[in-house]
Amino acid sequence: MNLSPQLYLLDGSSYIYRAYYGIRDLATSGGLPTNAVFGFTKMLLGLLQENRPDYLAVVFDRPREETFRREIYPEYKANRDAVPEDLASQIPYIRRILEALNIPALEAPGFEADDVIATLSRRYAAEGMEVTVVTGDKDLMQIVGDGIGLLDTMKDKRSGPRDVLERFGVPPERVPDVLGLAGDTSDNIPGVPGIGEKTAAELVNRFGSLERVLEWKNLVSGKKRRENLQSHEDQARLSKTLATVRYDVPLEVSLAALRRRTPNLPEVISLLRELEFGALEIAFTPPAPGVVEIYSDGSGRASGPGGYGVVLRYGEHEKELSGFEAASTSQRMELLAAIRGLEALTNPSTVRLFSDSQYLVRGMSEWIHGWIRDGRLETPDTLANQDLWQQLLALSGEHEITWNWVRGHAGHPFNERCDKLAKRAADEGMRETEERLRKADRPGSTAKEEKLIPSPVAPREDSEFDADEDGQLRLC
Known part of the structure; x- marks a missing residue:
């Protein structure tokens, strides 16, 4: 039995989009879209009931235009569509749900949710906490290590270092090296043309890091591959920077502020009734x-x-x-x-x-x-x-x-x-x-x-x- 205090950090944006696309065509009698709010609240309730964390926070992304990654690479995530209008109208209600449940919602100017999660995970794992990051985002596999694991509630799967090795072919700390070489289409990170994840993992395992691959690129097999490493060297380094989470987010939040607190039930019930979530009301009554x-x-x-x-x-x-x-x-x-x-x-x-x-x-x-x-x-x-x-x-x-x-x-x-x-x-x-x-x-x-x-x-x-x-x- 694990007796270490349990801290759960939930990737809010990941949860919201999963809820939004997982449940469709749900609205109040007045026409207010509620599918994302309902799905988010239901998944959050399931997480709380099944895992009963001692400490908990939901971490949100700032607008991508405001992050340091967009400053150093304007095309970062430029391939992503704008937030759908019927989803944007639900986000304030999701924040109201969290407020009524007395669950902290965190974000940091200039940084993404991944950076905040990485910073808090490392900080509190070093203090003896058992940290679980709730996400389906593969990018966060790089932070897995002593006292830090991932939980994908949609697949009911927990990931540790061995799972990262199976997914990327490298240990967690080398995931940014692989992404730097292979790129990441979902985030519009370019990488090096002609190098996919499998090849990137082989190169990183052989040479030790992206920097070492670039240093010894003349030893890489394949003329075209060597030429691409030569001509896209700066792009590879930039891609690794974009793919690497930060552990130095200046976020002042105490562990005490993350402790689970009793929900404000009158406020919760009132909000659930406003949203016409009769089934969820049962869970809180x-x-x-x-x-x-x-x-x-x-x-x-x-x-x-x-x-x-x-x-x-x-x-x-x-x-x-x-x-x-x-x-x-x-x-x-x-x-x-x-x-x-x-x-x-x-x-x-x-x-x-x-x-x-x-x-x-x-x-x-x-x-x-x-x-x-x-x-x-x-x-x-x-x-x-x-x-x-x-x-x-x-x-x-x-x-x-x-x-x-x-x-x-x-x-x-x-x-x-x-x-x-x-x-x-x-x-x-x-x-x-x-x-x-x-x-x-x-x-x-x-x-x-x-x-x-x-x-x-x-x-x-x-x-x-x-x-x-x-x-x-x-x-x-």
Whole structure:
């Protein structure tokens, strides 16, 4: 377990454009475009829920005309279109969302977001922080190193030094050398004609750096390539400068200013209502006083593997549960998810349980009375999943429960979150099971035969659920 404080720096421009192009044709009843605001807020909410950083900031670009790179090379990013009008109108709302959530928005005159991110990453990694840069921008791979990693939330992929080596063929600190030689069409960085990333990586690995390549260009194979290195030497050096992030941005921001703070909920709710984001409003609205909300979902094929995901909410506290079964029907996983959520309650409680499974919700609110009356709940082999229904009935007798159905995969934040937990648990469980099988099947293995049978993975608790002030409810 990593006990270092966690600092997340989010590349705001990258997030905004991903949201804008990922969701289209969304607007308020009054015609205000909201697709970028909705996507940005939803992705940010997911990031906060899944990673729970101790410190967080969103970093924005200044207009490219105001950066030092544009001063030394006027064509820098000149190939990019202007910000679409329907996106420009949403950016003030994104900033209002961040303000209501008490999340700092940072930028620095004369510099790009990458420079601010690089400066803060190096500064706080040196102080023992574990820094995660949330971006899909390959340029930031050059800052990866001790205490600094990247997270691409769209691909659910974290990148460390080995990933940089696989992507560019060089270690992180040599990425600017590769880009200096190969150029970068997305930023309109020219590089050296006739040299692509693969060749650039080979040259940098052979000679050590862009400067050394230029120094020993007569040893480079290919007459045309040598001629291009000779005639475009200054352009190569300029390109490396353009591609290299700065670590010396004069930004005065304290670590304390980046600490996660409680959102201004009245302001958040008011803004979400103004934007007509009913689904997101649910995510920020705490349960009624004294009520525990349980969201549950199961994921699996007809005969397994299966996973379950559960989110419990009480006041401002939350807890996540997830687990795996190698052989289980999808219906059993839906029931098991609800069971695991209820088992987490150690005191009688008033519960609102939500699921997208009508099988579960109707079973517990309608059908179970008939099963009891007809004796099917107790008579062996007369009811599918009889053992789980019996467990649910016993657990429901300990609490005051209302069973609520929510439409699955319809943008409900907690249903989607549970679904993701369930699928991730199933994937991880199968990987662990397959690894056990491989180890047991190796020549000379002393594993007993019964160990070849896949066994369920213990539930994983991803976050602590504190007791309320009077200690009456302790979900742990």
